[in-house]
Amino acid sequence: MYKAPRGTIDILPAEQKYYRYIEEKAADICRLYSYERIDTPVFEDSGLFVRTIGSGTDIVEKEMYTFEDRGGQSMTLRPEGTAPICRAYLEHGMHNLPQPVRLYYLASIFRYERPQKGRYRQHQQFGVEAIGDGDAALDAEVIEMAWRFFKSLGLRKFVIHLNSIGCRDCRPAYLEKLRDYYSEHVDKLCPDCKSRMKRNTLRLLDCKQPSCLELSQSAPQGERCLCPECKQHFTNVARYLRLMKVPFQKDHRLVRGLDYYTRTVFEVQPKVEWGAQSALGGGGRYDGLIEELGGKPTPAIGFAVGVDRIVMSLKEQRIRLSESPLRGLFVAYAGDEAKAAAVRFAAELRRNGLLVYSSFGRGSLKSQLRQANTLGVEYTFIFGEDEIANSTVTYRDMETGEQWQVALEEVFELLAEG
Numbered sequence: 001m002y003k004a005p006r007g008t009i010d011i012l013p014a015e016q017k018y019y020r021y022i023e024e025k026a027a028d029i030c031r032l033y034s035y036e037r038i039d040t041p042v043f044e045d046s047g048l049f050v051r052t053i054g055s056g057t058d059i060v061e062k063e064m065y066t067f068e069d070r071g072g073q074s075m076t077l078r079p080e081g082t083a084p085i086c087r088a089y090l091e092h093g094m095h096n097l098p099q100p101v102r103l104y105y106l107a108s109i110f111r112y113e114r115p116q117k118g119r120y121r122q123h124q125q126f127g128v129e130a131i132g133d134g135d136a137a138l139d140a141e142v143i144e145m146a147w148r149f150f151k152s153l154g155l156r157k158f159v160i161h162l163n164s165i166g167c168r169d170c171r172p173a174y175l176e177k178l179r180d181y182y183s184e185h186v187d188k189l190c191p192d193c194k195s196r197m198k199r200n201t202l203r204l205l206d207c208k209q210p211s212c213l214e215l216s217q218s219a220p221q222g223e224r225c226l227c228p229e230c231k232q233h234f235t236n237v238a239r240y241l242r243l244m245k246v247p248f249q250k251d252h253r254l255v256r257g258l259d260y261y262t263r264t265v266f267e268v269q270p271k272v273e274w275g276a277q278s279a280l281g282g283g284g285r286y287d288g289l290i291e292e293l294g295g296k297p298t299p300a301i302g303f304a305v306g307v308d309r310i311v312m313s314l315k316e317q318r319i320r321l322s323e324s325p326l327r328g329l330f331v332a333y334a335g336d337e338a339k340a341a342a343v344r345f346a347a348e349l350r351r352n353g354l355l356v357y358s359s360f361g362r363g364s365l366k367s368q369l370r371q372a373n374t375l376g377v378e379y380t381f382i383f384g385e386d387e388i389a390n391s392t393v394t395y396r397d398m399e400t401g402e403q404w405q406v407a408l409e410e411v412f413e414l415l416a417e418g
Helices: 013-032 048-055 058-062 082-090 135-152 171-183 191-199 199-207 210-217 228-243 309-314 338-352 365-375 387-391 410-416
Strands: 044-047 066-068 074-077 101-109 120-132 159-166 262-270 281-285 298-308 329-333 354-357 377-383 392-399 403-407
Touching: 013 101, 013 120, 013 281, 013 309, 044 048, 044 082, 044 135, 048 058, 048 082, 048 298, 058 101, 082 101, 082 120, 082 298, 101 159, 101 365, 120 135, 120 309, 120 354, 120 392, 135 159, 135 228, 135 262, 135 298, 159 228, 171 199, 191 199, 199 210, 199 387, 228 262, 298 365, 298 377, 329 338, 329 365, 338 354, 338 377, 338 410, 377 387, 387 392
Parallel strands: 329 354, 329 377
Antiparallel strands: 044 074, 066 074, 101 120, 120 298, 159 262, 262 281, 281 298, 377 392, 392 403
16 A cells, blocks of 8 residues: 655644644735745746855755756756755846845755654745845844744744854864864764865754764854954844844854854754754845855845744644634535425525535435534534425424525525624
8 A cells, every 4th residue: 555755744624724724824914024925836946055055064965855847957946945946036037126125935845855743854944034134133133033933823832042043254264163163072073074174164062962962052152253344243133123122132153054144143942952953943134145246246135934833833832723604504405306406595595605515325314414413513404305395394403403495595594684
């Protein structure tokens, strides 16, 4: 028997309410901050991700789903959402619009990584991008937006971690300090971190292996190596966040996993650890990415959150979702002639915007009523020989069991009265 591929899940009907709830809250917060939705293709030219994410990253080296299409071109399923949006920004001339351009997306992301709690090889992501403004106030606004989004969901147990990883001018000196520090402790590094020493030094701070984690706590702090401009930018971000009353804590080990980040980086983390990959979401500034893709220097910042992890957090914190009070109606019948009337009647109810359940198999009227009870509907409309003869329908209260006949032309008046 076939099963869902390893690292993927089926989002069953019972789970859909969580995803709808998150998507609605995401759309609400984006309207509040004037972000507009954008959808990009599920797959892109592989070079887009190699160039922007970085050839030395785990994503490019180990996790991308890459294939050759029938035209011989290398394509990759989207492993993150920012690079495609920057490509669209350039391709469609969005630099001519008022800046910053504020965009958001809800999309599937694909990474071949070890499946773990709340993280799948195909997972759902909500993200925002603000392209075209380098002001620290925008950094703070984007972080505030992420914070308010999680608050709007009803979640309580989370904290914002904040850091600055500098720019292309001051980061090289910091990387050199990191390499000097870790070179004295190579024997304590895990195999992955030994290979990261030269090709992706910042990620040494992000490793969750116990020995590497212990080393990172005493590693040189990037904030002390920032150039004057980056230091002032980071100071301003923190100041604006305090003005906005957004709580945060500085974390010198926070680096994020993509090469394109500059200056501000942040993560939203649950207070209860779920393992090596515990962040609910995060993001940062990527001032060089548009230029890397052939555009003019364009500052930008964004964040992305894992929808599947949020679902897990909602359940763990027992957040009650606000659901529609509409319980729907059921249309049942007995006999072939009554079935035709039931089909016609159900269609008319739906044309008037009502939620209608029906069962048009060969089940008995008794079995149809059992199904209506299972669905939890308030009322059932029943057609039989008498109803057909009298142009009526039986109206049954499923809670009390009471029922009475109603003329067909009076049905909508009756429903309007509740």
